[in-house]
Amino acid sequence: MGSGASPAIYWDAASSEPLHPAARAAYLAALDQGYADPRRLHRAGRSARLLLDNARAALAEALEVRPDEVSFTASGTAAVHLGLLGLHRGARGGSIAHTAVEHSAVLHAVDWAGGGTALPVDAQGRVRIAPPPPGTSVLAVQSANHEVGTTQPVPDLAGVAGGVPLFVDACASAGRLPLPEGWAVAAASAHKWGGPAGVGVLLVRKGARWRHPFPVDERIDERVPGFENVPAALAAAAALQAVVAEREEVGARQHALIDRLRSGVSAMPDVDVVGDPTDRLPHLLTFSCLYVDGESLVTELDRLGFGVASGSACTASTLTPSHVLAAMGALTHGNVRVSLTRDTTAAEVDAFLDVLPGVVERLRAEVGH
Amino acid sequence: MIEVDCRGKPCPLPVIALAAAVSDLAVGDVVSVVADDPAAAVDVQAWCRMKAQEYVGADTAEDGTPRYVVRRVS
Numbered sequence: 275m276g277s278g279a280s281p282a283i284y285w286d287a288a289s290s291e292p293l294h295p296a297a298r299a300a301y302l303a304a305l306d307q308g309y310a311d312p313r314r315l316h317r318a319g320r321s322a323r324l325l326l327d328n329a330r331a332a333l334a335e336a337l338e339v340r341p342d343e344v345s346f347t348a349s350g351t352a353a354v355h356l357g358l359l360g361l362h363r364g365a366r367g368g369s370i371a372h373t374a375v376e377h378s379a380v381l382h383a384v385d386w387a388g389g390g391t392a393l394p395v396d397a398q399g400r401v402r403i404a405p406p407p408p409g410t411s412v413l414a415v416q417s418a419n420h421e422v423g424t425t426q427p428v429p430d431l432a433g434v435a436g437g438v439p440l441f442v443d444a445c446a447s448a449g450r451l452p453l454p455e456g457w458a459v460a461a462a463s464a465h466k467w468g469g470p471a472g473v474g475v476l477l478v479r480k481g482a483r484w485r486h487p488f489p490v491d492e493r494i495d496e497r498v499p500g501f502e503n504v505p506a507a508l509a510a511a512a513a514l515q516a517v518v519a520e521r522e523e524v525g526a527r528q529h530a531l532i533d534r535l536r537s538g539v540s541a542m543p544d545v546d547v548v549g550d551p552t553d554r555l556p557h558l559l560t561f562s563c564l565y566v567d568g569e570s571l572v573t574e575l576d577r578l579g580f581g582v583a584s585g586s587a588c589t590a591s592t593l594t595p596s597h598v599l600a601a602m603g604a605l606t607h608g609n610v611r612v613s614l615t616r617d618t619t620a621a622e623v624d625a626f627l628d629v630l631p632g633v634v635e636r637l638r639a640e641v642g643h
Numbered sequence: 644m645i646e647v648d649c650r651g652k653p654c655p656l657p658v659i660a661l662a663a664a665v666s667d668l669a670v671g672d673v674v675s676v677v678a679d680d681p682a683a684a685v686d687v688q689a690w691c692r693m694k695a696q697e698y699v700g701a702d703t704a705e706d707g708t709p710r711y712v713v714r715r716v717s
Contacts, residue, residue, distance in 0.1 A: 546693055564693065565659050587682065588654040595654070595682040605689040606682045607654040641659055 283622050284581045287466075288420055288446065288558055288613035293513070294468030300512035301470060301505055308504035312494060326494070326504045332511040333475065336518045337453055337462075345476040345497040346507045350445045350463025353474035354379040355386075356487065356497065357459040358441045361412045362387050364483035365439065368411035373401040373426065374601035380414050380443055381597075390414075392601075398550040399424040399602045405434045413440050417454050420446040421585050421598040421611060422549030423558035425454075432456025439482060448475070449517040450525060450556055458482040467517050468616070469510035472503060517616075524616050528556040531614060531623050535559050538627035542634065546605040557615075560585070562599070563608035566637045571610055574633050580626055583611040608634075645674045650708055654682035658690050661713060665696060668715040675712045677704045687711040 284292065293301075308325040310318035327341075334341040347353040358380060362370055370390035372380055384390040391410070395401050399422045406413045413435055418425045425447070432440050432455065439458035447453075449467030453460060459482055464473035476497060478484045484497075491499035517524075533551075536559055540547050544564035563571065568586020575582055585596030586609040595606035612626075647664050649657040657678040664674045676687060684701070691698040691713055699712040 544693065546689060562689075564690065565655050565662070567653075567655055586654070593653075593681060595685060600685045603685065603689060603692070605693065606685050607658065641655070 282581065283579055283618075283626075285612045285614060285618070285626075286581055286583050287615045288555075288611065289583055290465045290471065291468040292615055293470060293509075294516050294616075296516035297469050297509040297513035301509035304505035304508040308508060312502055312504060322502075322504050323494075325508050326502055329504070329507040329511040332515055333507075336511070336514045337448070337475075337477070339453075339477055340480060343477050343480060345478070345495050346502065346510075347474035347476050347498050348472060348500070348503070350461060350466070350474040351379040353461035353463070353476040354443055354445070355383045357461045357476050357478070357484075358383045358412065358414055359387060359487035360478075360484040360497075361439055361441050361459045361482065363485040363487045365411035368409045370412045370414055371406045371410040371438075372414035373416065375399050375401075375419050375421075375598045376414055376416055377420055377443055377445065378597075379445075380416075380441075384414070395601050397602055397604075398422075399548075399598065400550065401426055401431070403427050403430045403434060405436050406438050410438050413438050415440060415442060416446065417442055417444040417460075418447040418451065418555045419549070419598060421596060422560045422602070422604075423554035424550040425451070425553045425555070428454035429456045447555060449514050450521065453477075459484055464506070464510035464513065467514055469513035470506045473506045473510040475510070520616070525556040528614050528616075528618070531618060531620060532557065532559050532612075534620065535612065535623050535627065538623075539630070542631055545634075548599065548602065548604045555613075557618075558611065558613045560599075560609065560611045562586075562605035563610070563634050563637075564605065565641060566608035566634055567641075568607060568609045570637050571608060571633065574637065575610070575630075578629050578633070580629075583613070585609045585611060644712075645672075646704075646710075647674060647676045649676055649678040649680070649683070652678065652680060654680050654686060656680075657683045658686050661687060661690060661711075662694070665694075665713060665715050670715050670717065673699060673712055673714045675710050677708050677710045679708050683711060684709060687713065 312323035442457035448462035465471040567588035568584035697714040
């Protein structure tokens with residue numbers, strides 16, 4: 275964080291939520307009891323196996339799925355790749371259709387599978403409810419957008435998909451919103467709900483035509499090869515249980531704080547506030563300020579004690595702007611994404627709204643506007 | 644038609660140059676911005692929407708650089 279006496283407020287939970295206290299406690303206990311190979315028959319192996327089974331069961335309960343539908347992967351990205359490509363392989367022919375605003379993990383998997391069809395979105399970032407194009411193997415649609423917060427009409431799309439299976443990237447919403455109905459395969463990521471990094475979740479509906487797209491092994495989970503990270507899986511499940519138990523209260527509080535933030539930012543001149551104001555993630559707001567470069571804005575806000583993200587690309591290192599903002603026709607420069615943590619307060623929101631107009635004005639003056 | 648050369652300039656400079664050029668136009672006149680910054684393809688249209696000006700369309704300059712045409716309507 276920046277120098278000086280400013281408080282360090284972290285508002286990038288959509289990149290990674292701080293570890294939940296429940297996850298920390300479970301993690302520490304499991305590090306001592308879950309180190310062994312859960313396939314072995316000795317005492318230490320049985321202990322690790324018990325913890326792994328508990329983690330799977332707790333996670334399944336919190337996500338309202340069956341335990342045998344849950345696999346742990348090494349990341350959300352790995353779960354996306356495995357889930358989407360396995361469903362594509364199971365379809366035996368055709369190509370993937372996906373919304374134009376999917377996470378890059380989905381887009382990279384689509385490229386790897388030989389390309390697909392991008393479905394356009396409206397100005398809010400929402401895809402139209404329509405049957406997928408003829409010859410579609412899998413329809414990939416996120417539960418909610420990771421950059422602008424807009425939720426996608428997953429159950430409605432499933433209703434008109436005509437038998438084409440849905441892959442739902444739920445990384446942005448898992449834990450914060452219930453999983454939408456209608457997926458054949460879904461993916462989530464623990465560090466986005468307050469679990470540790472290094473735990474992705476792959477969900478495969480019983481009966482889904484999913485075939486492994488990569489090499490396998492003879493361990494516990496036929497869908498995911500490699501040695502299981504038992505302590506992290508248990509910590510991820512503990513965090514999810516806690517987050518789901520607190521969801522109603524925290525979600526309502528965050529939703530109201532984002533409304534407050536949105537209304538304050540909307541009152542500023544030449545600012546494009548992006549994403550659906552109502553049907554959205556509870557904790558996230560994105561806006562773009564004309565005539566300002568996003569990286570300068572992020573650096574200046576960090577100096578003042580606010581850690582936020584940006585989808586802008588005005589520096590030499592990243593020349594292509596956010597494909598999400600571009601697909602929506604939203605202003606791509608001067609972009610800021612705020613994503614609140616579970617303990618963000620109204621006073622912090624007000625402090626941000628106090629400093630933001632001055633920061634934007636200063637940066638505009640620097641470039642002579 | 645006035646042409647603003649923004650070759651090699653990163654965002655948000657092309658849009659800043661566009662705004663300055665449009666403020667010097669009479670209502671009904673057009674200006675074009677030549678910019679290789681990929682963000683300009685989105686941001687020129689977004690600027691027109693936010694500032695209630697008309698985005699006429701895109702073509703390319705003689706050297707193949709994208710060129711965006713805007714009409715002042717308010």
